[in-house]
Amino acid sequence: MNAEDHAAKPRPARPELDLNQFLPYRLSNLADRVSQGLSTIYSARFGISIPEWRVLAWISHKDVLTAKQISEFTRMDKARVSRAVNALERRGLISRTPSDDDQRVQFLRLTGQGETLLAELIPEAHAWEARVVATLSAAEYRDLFNIIAKLERQLTRIDQR
Amino acid sequence: MNAEDHAAKPRPARPELDLNQFLPYRLSNLADRVSQGLSTIYSARFGISIPEWRVLAWISHKDVLTAKQISEFTRMDKARVSRAVNALERRGLISRTPSDDDQRVQFLRLTGQGETLLAELIPEAHAWEARVVATLSAAEYRDLFNIIAKLERQLTRIDQR
DNA sequence: CTTTTATAGTTGCACTCAAAACTATATAGA
């Protein structure tokens, strides 16, 4: 039985919130499911946590990064980055080399082992993404990225005030 | 200096991962920022946590719900729902009435106080959403919801295998 | 009936997280 069937119920004048037409709700639902689905690949199969995956992905993308930079790119707390970096180094997937200019800074790079792992992981991640977006037309796919970019710029604008 | 400037670096044949063209990355970034931005409204201003907001929103949407149903709609763990429901009841925002048919089940409803709070909160949430999507054309807005729906259906399909 | 199996909701526990405090180093100002 559906609660809405009680048409008789006297409704106080209350603003309606239709969650299916509420962007934050739809967006967080979708992103959740996407992250969840993708993480089964790198978590179950490669023993990598979400923060670790993000760190790996960015180092792979940029070749050399500091923890600070990763924290900015991923917008993860620096404490979270610190722990992920530690875990990845312990597993031999990345290396740290202290900067000569600034003793506080460490440059992070993939090790051979890290490269090998990503060489397996990245194609699977791409394949998974491809399955998900297979339902979209080329135009929709393009539109989606454009819309996301627009929304992000707008959020930045709003933040600045 | 950009690490990519070292054109000399001998690259092993490794699959590239361009995060800006990787949907899970863009999506989780955006959803994160949207949730974050919205939560400042109900968290800072009304002392409501994210799980509590979700529970309130769904009860408001459906009038009467059980914890089980909320857990399904929000895809939150039932423990998380249980704790949010407890907190909301302690604050007098929702009421529980045990089902006559099944002693295990409790029907959850907004109290007058809960209605009042949502009457303030919902318009503000809508206003915030409106500011964010103000950057989109009507067509883009429509497309966005269609694309999200398509992707969710596809994820359900993938899950089922 | 009586026993088994399923279900709604709660609680305990180990783990994760974000914020703050802290350490070590670097830069700016007096």
Next chain:
DNA sequence: TCTATATAGTTTTGAGTGCAACTATAAAAG
């Protein structure tokens, strides 16, 4: 130069989380 302030990264801590165990009730099977 000495002191104050800022910054990179780590550690600590309190709160929140998911999982699994548990309680109470209900439904199904024997």
